Amino acid sequence: MQLIDGKKISLQLQETIAKEVEQMVASGAKKPHLAAILVGNDGGSETYVASKIKACERVGFNSTLIRLPDNVTEENLLKAVHDLNNNHDVDGFIVQLPLPRHINEHNIIEAVKPSKDVDGFHPINVGRMVLNLPCYVSATPYGIVHLLSAYKIETSGKHCVVIGRSHIVGSPMSILLAKNTALGNCTVTLCHSKTKDLSSHTLKADIIICALGIPEFLKADMVKEGAVVIDVGTTRVVSAESKTGFKLKGDVKFDVVAPKCSYITPVPGGVGPMTIASLIQNTLLAAKKEIYK
Numbered sequence: 001m002q003l004i005d006g007k008k009i010s011l012q013l014q015e016t017i018a019k020e021v022e023q024m025v026a027s028g029a030k031k032p033h034l035a036a037i038l039v040g041n042d043g044g045s046e047t048y049v050a051s052k053i054k055a056c057e058r059v060g061f062n063s064t065l066i067r068l069p070d071n072v073t074e075e076n077l078l079k080a081v082h083d084l085n086n087n088h089d090v091d092g093f094i095v096q097l098p099l100p101r102h103i104n105e106h107n108i109i110e111a112v113k114p115s116k117d118v119d120g121f122h123p124i125n126v127g128r129m130v131l132n133l134p135c136y137v138s139a140t141p142y143g144i145v146h147l148l149s150a151y152k153i154e155t156s157g158k159h160c161v162v163i164g165r166s167h168i169v170g171s172p173m174s175i176l177l178a179k180n181t182a183l184g185n186c187t188v189t190l191c192h193s194k195t196k197d198l199s200s201h202t203l204k205a206d207i208i209i210c211a212l213g214i215p216e217f218l219k220a221d222m223v224k225e226g227a228v229v230i231d232v233g234t235t236r237v238v239s240a241e242s243k244t245g246f247k248l249k250g251d252v253k254f255d256v257v258a259p260k261c262s263y264i265t266p267v268p269g270g271v272g273p274m275t276i277a278s279l280i281q282n283t284l285l286a287a288k289k290e291i292y293k
């Protein structure tokens with residue numbers, strides 16, 4: 001069993017980006033600039049956004065964090081989005097999810113200008129991704145593809161089971177892996193809450209991407225010997241042992257599943273850090289106007 005070190009690969013990618021930024025700036029370009037809107041103060045979102053800002057510093061980007069209160073109106077949040085759309089200094093921005101329940105997430109995502117949508121959540125970017133057109137690919141699936149590639153894990157002709165059909169991970173992941181591209185060409189089965197006899201699918205999988213958000217959902221008897229297991233879950237569960245009062249749990253029962261795997265990602269230190277690196281990569285593309293001229 002080989003552990004996939006997402007933290008290491010993420011830092012390597014950021015190092016490469018930092019060098020490129022240094023050269024860009026030396027030749028007179030302005031620093032790429034990522035902005036993030038954070039609504040409320042959900043613990044997970046605070047941590048993830050802080051990591052994104054820190055990564056900006058690491059690679060030499062400018063960053064702006066816009067905090068809005070939990071009770072912000074949809075109108076005022078839309079105004080913040082419009083301001084960033086029109087701010088010529090900002091190359092790309094994100095609105096960290098989840099949003100409070102009184103806000104319609106789709107209205108917010110659709111308000112982001114596609115050329116600045118470095119999360120790749122806007123219907124234009126999702127549509128372009130499906131059609132193999134230049135676009136921002138959402139950060140978590142993009143990060144997973146990068147991890148598989150970094151570890152030279154063959155995807156062509158492999159059977160991949162994706163568990164979970166969310167807009168931000170499961171659905172785009174299943175599409176990317178099925179594409180006729182070097183990092184695709186998988187036979188993909190997309191499983192979800194209505195799937196019957198889930199184990200009959202996962203037991204046939206060469207690669208399992210577990211993205212349903214239920215801690216320790218994937219057990220040893222659901223995994224074929226030698227499978228590659230990618231754990232996307234990061235659920236915070238209360239823990240008396242931890243100083244912070246919680247522990248991060250993946251969707252995979254790691255201790256029993258890992259011995260059966262050829263490769264597996266840990267939580268933390270697997271997919272999470274790659275989400276950050278991919279966002280930084282998308283922001284560089286935005287600054288260079290490589291996707292939208």
Ligand code: L34
Nearest residue numbers: 047048094095096097119139234268269270272273275
């Ligand atoms: N708009 N909302 C928007 N874009 C995103 O790309 C996200 N996502 C998901 C939640 N909401 C979003 C993230 O940023 C999940 N996510 C994310 C980002 C980073 C990490 C996990 C999830 C991460 O760095 N995880 C670390 C541990 C962090 C901790 O200690 O809590 C890890 O090693 O897994």
